[in-house]
Amino acid sequence: MVYSHTKKAGRCGRFGARIGKRTKEDVNAIEDASKQMHECPKCGKKKVVRLEAGIWKCGGCKVKFAGGAYTSQVIKKI
Ligand SMILES: [Zn+2]
Structure with a gap:
């Protein structure tokens, strides 16, 4: 069996030993x-992908809009 270097760390295995467990969990x-x-705010289809930080584009209706950096909707913190 092939040994996996990213079995526990997941996609954060690329950081190696440079960041800690808690940070890896947050980044994951x-x-x-x-x-x-x-979900698209215009057509309602679940086809919105992130282009870059804050820029989102719907694959269904091709609308491009500004949203949150990591989620398409800005989440208000109370
Ligand atoms: Zn759409």
Whole structure:
């Protein structure tokens, strides 16, 4: 069996020993949220992808809009 260097760290294995466990968990959660498809505010389809920080584009209706840095909607902190 091939030994996996990223079995525990997941996609954060690319950082190696440079960052700690807690930071890796945070980065994993943020990247999982930002890389999944989000719901479009115009057409309602779940086809919105992140182009860069704060810029989102819908694959269905091709609308491009500004949103949150890691999620398509700005989450208000109370
Ligand atoms: Zn759309």
